[in-house]
Amino acid sequence: MKLSSNEELEITAMSKVPHMRVHGRTTEDRSPLTLFWTGSAVELNVQGSELWVEVESSYDQLEPWISVIINGVPVSRQMLVRGRFWICIFRGMNPDAVKNVRIIKDVQAMSVDPGCSLQFHAVKTNGTFLPVEEKRLKIEFIGDSITSGEGAIGAKTEEDWVPMWFSALHNYTFMTAEALHAEYRVISQSGWGVLSSWDNNPRGNIPEYYEQVCGLLQGEQNKQLGALEPHEFSSWQPDVIVVNLGSNDDGAFHSPAWTDPLTGQVYKQRLNEDGTYHEEDLAKFEQASVQFLIQLRKNNPQAYIVWAYGMLGASMLPAIYRAADTYKSQTADHRVSIVQLPNTTLETIGARTHPGDLSHRRAADVLTEWIKGILK
Known part of the structure; x- marks a missing residue:
């Protein structure tokens, strides 16, 4: 199976991503989107073989961490170093299957570190975004x-x-x-x-x-x-x-x-x-x-x-x-x-x-x- 290259992926700013659900208290600003509290998350339904997210991590002492859940199952957890960069969420998957993705802030709001923040700027994928279920x-x-x-x-x-x-x-x-x-x-x-x-x-x-x-x-x-x-x-x-x-x-x-x-x-x-x-x-x-x-x-x-x-x-x-x-x-x-x-x-x-x-x-x-x- 041929894996897609980055040249085939379309970049979409967070403010333009259709059907995206944001979990957790935040502001109306999506350019970029800031996640403040633990458990805050971005949720997407993606029909495609590959998905990346552009994050920006800042801290003086206490770094942000994220966890990724795909189709209801945790699949990865990582520390985010300082800077703005792309993270691969998945690749090489069935392009026809719809993947429910949640990218979750894994740590609390750090009141003791004024420099700590986590922001999402954009996503890139070779797929399409579909509506996400709204839970009752x-x-x-x-x-x-x-x-x-x-x-x-x-x-x-x-x-x-x-x-x-x-x-x-x-x-x-x-x-x-x-x-x-x-x-x-x-x-x-x-x-x-x-x-x-x-x-x-x-x-x-x-x-x-x-x-x-x-x-x-x-x-x-x-x-x-x-x-x-x-x-x-x-x-x-x-x-x-x-x-x-x-x-x-x-x-x-x-x-x-x-x-x-x-x-x-x-x-x-x-x-x-x-x-x-x-x-x-x-x-x-x-x-x-x-x-x-x-x-x-x-x-x-x-x-x-x-x-x-x-x-x-x-x-x-x-x-x-x-x-x-x-x-x-x-x-x-x-x-x-x-x-x-x-x-x-x-x-x-x-x-x-x-x-x-x-x-x-x-x-x-x-x-x-x-x-x-x-x-x-």
Whole structure:
């Protein structure tokens, strides 16, 4: 069989690709297309023997990674070096068969690296683009390192905090969406919580940035890319929102105080002498959780909201229940529920003492059945 040469391939800018579906929050700009969040993706149906994509990767410390899925099966994963270049997605395949292709951002939005970005400029192929199925169910996942897939891939002995050990696919978000045949989006950041990050930094909270495209990113480059723009919620309304937050809020109680370098103000979630949570500080977490539920409902009026928690212990679960009860009593909104996910064990742990693939699978199985029950 003769393989095609690059001279036979037609280049099409991303803004001109017919029937392309973009997954994940981004801006309207497709020249080029920027993917911000983990699990964000470009999806195409291509009838042809060869497909390439032109990417542009930028970073100061933490490089982007991508995974490629063809006809529902992961086939490749790679780190992207700095620069603008072409990547072959497939070649030499049956030119008459239609290939469903998803090119997925495999790492989270890197708030600690303002130079990190991933953009797609164009594709080239000897085939044609066909319509992509629009899935009926839409799910939004909101979380921390667990939802970012930190440690979901890699040996249990790995401890380096590097993008290599993040995965959007060995991840309960991807697994749940696949099981439910759903389109999904992810809003997540390692170390962050509802009230503060694990080290008591009050700026490390997801709700503060939820209404922006990807507001937790820093630097002039990300500002120019549109990360700080308001998110247009009417453009994509989820049927279900899954919140998996609380692990880092718990961590703040067990971590040293954080001092704001600009103001000198000290922040600390305190424990009592007997090791229990300080009542006033726990109440701050509960109030922040109530306010987040209010914020979610304001922007997603019809969605079922599921607070899923427990993959790294469930110590905050009583406070989460109280927050949900307070919210429901104040609003009479009963489309909010809580599900406890299976805790990670020595058998299911992954890299960096985070949930591994098996732990994510167990969580996805529980969450899938819970969502099925809600949707009935």
